[in-house]
Amino acid sequence: MPVNSFEDYPMSWKPTLNDAVKPLYLALARQLEQDIKKGNLLPGTKLPPQRELADFLDINVSTVSKACKVCELKGLLSATVGSGTFVSFDALANAYLLPDDKPRNLIEMGAVFPDTASFGPLIDHLKEMLNESDAEKLFNYSRPNANLWLKDAAVKLMEKGGFSPNPDSILFSNGGQNAITAILAGLCRHGDKIGADPHTYSGLKTTASMLGIQLTPIRHLDGEMDAEALIDACKNENIKGIYLIPDNHNPTTHTMSVERRQMIGEIAKEYGIFIIEDGAYHILSRETRPAVASFASEQTIYIASMSKTLAPGLRMAYVSVPESYRKAVSKALYNLNISVSPLMAVLGARVIVSGQLDDFIKNHQNNATRRNALANAYLCDYQCRGDETGIFRWLLLPGSITGSDFEALALKNGVRLYAAERFTVGNSLPSRAVRMSIGAPETLEELEQGLRILKKLLDQI
Amino acid sequence: MPVNSFEDYPMSWKPTLNDAVKPLYLALARQLEQDIKKGNLLPGTKLPPQRELADFLDINVSTVSKACKVCELKGLLSATVGSGTFVSFDALANAYLLPDDKPRNLIEMGAVFPDTASFGPLIDHLKEMLNESDAEKLFNYSRPNANLWLKDAAVKLMEKGGFSPNPDSILFSNGGQNAITAILAGLCRHGDKIGADPHTYSGLKTTASMLGIQLTPIRHLDGEMDAEALIDACKNENIKGIYLIPDNHNPTTHTMSVERRQMIGEIAKEYGIFIIEDGAYHILSRETRPAVASFASEQTIYIASMSKTLAPGLRMAYVSVPESYRKAVSKALYNLNISVSPLMAVLGARVIVSGQLDDFIKNHQNNATRRNALANAYLCDYQCRGDETGIFRWLLLPGSITGSDFEALALKNGVRLYAAERFTVGNSLPSRAVRMSIGAPETLEELEQGLRILKKLLDQI
DNA sequence: AAATTTGTCTATTTACATTTC
DNA sequence: GGAAATGTAAATAGACAAATT
Secondary structure: OOOOOOOOOOOOOOOOOOOOOOOHHHHHHHHHHHHHHHOOOOOOOEOOOHHHHHHHHOOOHHHHHHHHHHHHHOOOEEEEOOOEEEEOOOOOOOOOOOOOOOOOOOEEOOOOOOOOOOHHHHHHHHHHHHHOOOHHHHHOOOOHHHOHHHHHHHHHHHHHOOOOOOHHHEEEEOOHHHHHHHHHHHHOOOOOEEEEOOEOOHHHHHHHHHHOOEEEEOOEEOOEEOHHHHHHHHHHHOEEEEEEOOOOOOOOOOOOOHHHHHHHHHHHHHHOOEEEEEOOOHHHOOOOOOOHHHOOOOOEEEEEEOOOOOOOOOOOEEEEOOHHHHHHHHHHHHHHHOOOOHHHHHHHHHHHHOOHHHHHHHHHHHHHHHHHHHHHHHHOOOOEEOOOOOOEEEEEOOOOOOHHHHHHHHHHOOEEOEEHHHHEOOOOOOOOEEEEEOOOOOOHHHHHHHHHHHHHHHHHO | OOOOOOOOOOOOOOOOOOOOOOOHHHHHHHHHHHHHHHOOOOOOOEOOOHHHHHHHHOOOHHHHHHHHHHHHHOOOEEEEOOOEEEEOOOOOOOOOOOOOOOOOOOEEOOOOOOOOOOHHHHHHHHHHHHHOOOHHHHHOOOOHHHOHHHHHHHHHHHHHOOOOOOHHHEEEEOOHHHHHHHHHHHHOOOOOEEEEOOEOOHHHHHHHHHHOOEEEEOOEEOOEEOHHHHHHHHHHHOEEEEEEOOOOOOOOOOOOOHHHHHHHHHHHHHHOOEEEEEOOOHHHOOOOOOOHHHOOOOOEEEEEEOOOOOOOOOOOEEEEOOHHHHHHHHHHHHHHHOOOOHHHHHHHHHHHHOOHHHHHHHHHHHHHHHHHHHHHHHHOOOOEEOOOOOOEEEEEOOOOOOHHHHHHHHHHOOEEOEEHHHHEOOOOOOOOEEEEEOOOOOOHHHHHHHHHHHHHHHHHO
């Protein structure tokens, strides 16, 4: 029985286990989840200490801890020794960011899509390919090692991102997300921890949550991952690896300094953790910085993909995996896909080696520059981060409105945006910001209309 | 300290924990794994009771149990209350069945591939498609709900397999394996159990092992899953679902009776478990039986794929998911792929709705019939199961040779086969049999040569 | 049919490490 | 910089249930 009455103490959460179905820890986890989902426990709330909860419920601390762990692996909570247990800020935000059906008249500036300039040339290229005499083999099973030139093409693509891997290290996947999932599934077990930026690519969050892999935010310094914080996490949190987007970070658009890249590489080597370096957006940058992989090639899995920047329908990505991790990632890719479509693989590779890719990139850069200029014109009074060649921006909100509230406000006015909350990791405090995709509206007119609406809303804040 | 000396008792395994790195349960699991991999503990070996091991090591039973659990989730062990803990028969068999590089002069009769008849017509169809005016959209992102006709095509394909789902239930995946992984990842958590045939599709085994999902074999009766055994597993093993291949089962080639289909459907309904029905090979059958899904439409996830029977490069599968599971599977597919390639999706759908698929099927059936006739001619003295239209056979071995030994023997003689051991689940006893793929050799001559070699080997046994 | 063997699961004990104040 | 607060993780105890004899 509880030693004290808790009637007088203010506790942020008072669960009941009366009608609970055994086992205790699952009943408690269930109630916790419900209360968060219902809104009884708001994001950011600090729960009572686990010992106090245990005392209140007259059960053991470990039982409470186990219940919290269940919710933590679902991404609902985040607990730190010494500090306490907190409801995650993104507990109520949906990180599945695909517009399954876009209502008419809604201007899409949420999901990140490239402009459509490459679609036509890709069709043309594919037509040529199919006219060649040995085209039939494109529907056969492709033996990965029979096509070394595909790997050479991948190397060529990665070199644009500042990394020059050994062709032997290349594996193939159905796009960047597919690669991320394979890497996590192959290198981590349930309950393992991965470090990430306090705001990160939402697809990492959803996959990690599905696999029961815990994301630990690594504190930032100067807008990029802090070396000290990373060392701390290696020493104390037992993280197995980290996930990085050094070029044009999604969603914050930050490009990491060369010094920090090197430091992070060194730390990874010293502590034996792996780095997942996602080169999703690097080909749109005009400037090439050395990849983190170039400083820690035995630790870094480098992902180069084309679907996000060139064409969503070109579902191919190349993954360079250091020898020690290769077998595990290769097996995971087998489990996810058996193999990739030779048609996509060959098309992608030909676009790269033919030099056509360079034209594509220039076109996309020019289109993005035009679109960004428009965004700048409308939003010059606000802080709106992002390179001129990027396809999304990170809009810091004026006043005191939260990202979520602005997202809702914009949606009511016909523009879809995604709030910082959707990207936050663990108990990180979400920035008051939204991600604004400038590539998604099909025409410049539609983009301009969206910007006009947003400016009006911002001016009213 | 141990109460008794165990020097005199014969124990099948005597681990040491002297030089062990903490924690205990992981050290024990590591040693167990090593001893299995090294061959100190042979497949099928019964370990000493966990209590006895605990006593011997002077630790708690639960610690031993936890160590065994770790190995069990890796597929190395299988423990049953009352019976004991056994080394899995497939602990040493590799279930990753793709020939990454095929040595010259090796005749491939291991991996299951269709013959190449459809590749050319697919190329032609694709060319036509690309000449249409709106071809560009094939490289855009495809909004799943914007293309209802794709779902109608999927329904049409499934109807050939004896199931007529609601088009709303259709989701898209990058092939059958991709679908299986998404279903498991979406509907199960780490540690959950799935029932399967004692020999089953090896891709299910590798995925389950990666995700930490435990496969429980359901005893057979008359060559198909026994209803009583399934009820037992529902009641006692707490299985979340089962995986079935009712038509032309891989690897045993068995086609399930209609009565058993119905019974299994009823049991699934009664106990609230889901059924994964893999229709990988049904389109090659001349006969159509009602799918299990047609008896339990609210419980059954039906997979219809074309890559295994038509063309490995056509990486598309359609999944019909009942309402209650749809959101979870859809999210998992998002995590695995974001979306499928519209190009593949549209090509697949057009092949179906245009009726071209029927021609393809007839061709493949005719080719398979020709190849099977050849196999029958050579192997008429042996039990070699399989329909005349199937693309693999299940060869029961004469004498007392095991599948693994015969696989090794055949490989030494230039023919790749896959032994029953690669397909066994849990502690099921592997049949003395091998799977023989008759579609994989590129020419009839090569097939004949392979068969000649095999016949000679069999005659010598 | 009852007793025994055997694995499983939850809640607890206990030692520990980090963060906060 | 030391004490208190706080979460974590392994090992254990003990009740339980299925399979075997």
